[in-house]
Amino acid sequence: MPLPLYLLAVAVFAMGTSEFMLAGLLPDIAAELGVSIGTAGALTSAYAVGMIVGAPAVAAFARRWPARSALVVFVLAFLAAHVVGAATTSFPVLLATRVAAALANAGFLAVALTTAAAMVPVDRKGRALAVLLSGTTMATIAGVPAGALLGSLLGWRVTFWAVAALCLPAALGILRGVPARGAQENEQERPALRAEFAQLTRPRLILVMALGALVNAATFGSFTFLAPVVTDTAGLDELWVPFALVVFGAGSLLGVNVAGRLSDRRPGLVLAAGGPPLLVGWPALALLAEVPPALFALLFVQGALSFAVGSTLIARVLHEAAGAPTMAGSYATAALNVGAAAGPLIAAATLRGQGGDLGPLWAGGALVAVALLVLLPFRDAFAVGRERVAGR
Template identity: 55%
Template sequence: MPFAVYLLGLAVFAQGTSEFMLSGLIPGIARDLQVSIPAAGLLTSAFAVGMVVGAPLMAVLSLRWSRRFALPAFLVTFLVVHVVGALTTSYGVLLGTRVIAALANAGFLAVAMATAVALAPPDAKGRATSVLLGGVTIACVAGVPGGALLGEVWGWRSAFWAVAVALVPAIVAVLKSVPSGARGPAGPASPRARGELRELRRPRLLVLLLLAGLVNGGTFCTFTYLAPLLTGDTGIGSSWMPLMLALFGLGSFAGVTVSGRVADKRPIRLLAICGPALAAGWAVFALAAGAPVPAVVLVFVQGTLSFAVGSTLISQVLYAATGAPTLAGGFATAALNVGATLGPWLGGLTIGAGLGLRSPLWVSALLVAAALVTAAVAHAVGVNPVEKGRPAEAQ
């Protein structure tokens, strides 16, 4: 795998840290800017919405640029808005910076996926995808506890400064490592965009995007409410929560590592085994959440299965969309973030309805089960969403 792909993963880590760290900074932001906790929580929602809208939009806009220009341009934008966020005393300005940061992050991910696939060997899209998503999982491990620690010691603004500083070497690395010839397809942007959009109307791609959104919805439905579940029903002390969140992140990293080794050659086998296991695991977690030992084990196991399945589905999107390399990455990013927005919302509805802290686990199980049913129905009507890498490449 070219070293430039790993450097793209480093940049994804820096941006992912910004997304995940906010959950530990909400109380401090609310106090400092004199807003309510729900208002401060909207900063997270604004980022998620910006990712959903921004992924395809920024992917289309970036068709006009070389990848060597687009990647650092998105990173510089991300850095600047974090500096503004660290300096502002206005809640409205901070909210605006989160939206702009999400747009820049979405654009970077879309172009980075296309660049990683272009730099990797033709039959290694799964490995390239796992490297990029590995940056997200490491951010999940470090972002929440790291951001909370910085916020506790030096205030929430220090976490924003830390992200800005971390982006500097990432920008330099991308400028030095991405080849100057790394461009999207030749030709005017508008015809290229129309051509790529036509590719994305194919049934196989639509099914894959739906599957990725459902699986990611299940993942973040439980992850969002993991701390109250473990401190409430499981009885684990709140001081252990950073470790529990890090354990889920370590499982996620293990999952993308496994996917990177298997997804290119045996994606059908991986999904046939891990998909049902993931749905069953959420149900078992719901039943066993009252006991600390199985709960802790399942935190790691479900993190592993979730990201092994999710990463494999994204690599399949990239294999199936060879005629739409940039927009495929954008729509894959949007699908993941639709799931990451829908899942926690559904989990919150069940908790609000009085169904208990374990109810998001059942929602996660149902979302993954819905993905399995969708895949089965698609196969029954002649749409095979998952294929080996090399045959898909030839389509």
């Protein structure tokens, strides 16, 4: 894989840390700013809404910029949003900074996904995506737990400052490693924006986007409210929350790398092998959460399955949106963040029901069940052979 892919992954690490870190910080944020944990969970949804709106809008706005310039601007805007977030004492202002950071993240990820896909042959998009998403999985393994630990010891604001600091080497790496102009930046070969948006009428593209949204809703809804499961249901000290995040992240790293080697040639195999266990895993986690060894084992498995299935669906969005070379990344970003916005809202609603802290896990199972029911009539559409992928 080309070196610039790994440099982009550094920036994705910083942004992934920010996107996931609230799972370990919500109780402290809620207590300091005087809101409920459910209300604080809106910070995750606000971020996801910014990603949904920002992905196509910002990508369309910046599609004529050189990729390197766009990527650096988005990283610096992301940094600025975290500086303001770290300094504010107002929940509405913090909410606004999450939207601003999400817009920057959306623009960055949309351009990065398109840039990564353009760096490799068409039948290696899945592997390129796995490298890029390794930044996110490393965030769940190292960045998010470190942020949770910093938050526990020094306060949640220190975590925001740390994310801002991570943006500086990321911006420098992009400036030094990403070419000034990429393979997809020939103005004469670029389709009109209207033609790229017209790709959204393709049924198979809509299908994979919907499936990605459902799977991501299950992942984000469960992950966002993981801290109360560890501390209240399992009865562990809050310092175990970072360990739980590490376990989930280690599973996600395994899942995204295994899927990256299969998703181009055999996406149907990944979905068939990963989907049903993912469905069973969320209810099993709810039933066994009081037993710490079972809790951590299932967190590892669910991390692996969630990211294996999710990253495969991202890769399929890029394949199905091949006719939109500058906008395909934004479609993948927007689709998955529809799930990231809806998931925590659905999960927060279950906290007030009989399920209590375990409600989000039951909701995760229900969302995966809907995804599999949607997929079932169209499973043949994912039986993609190597020769068909190479011929797209």
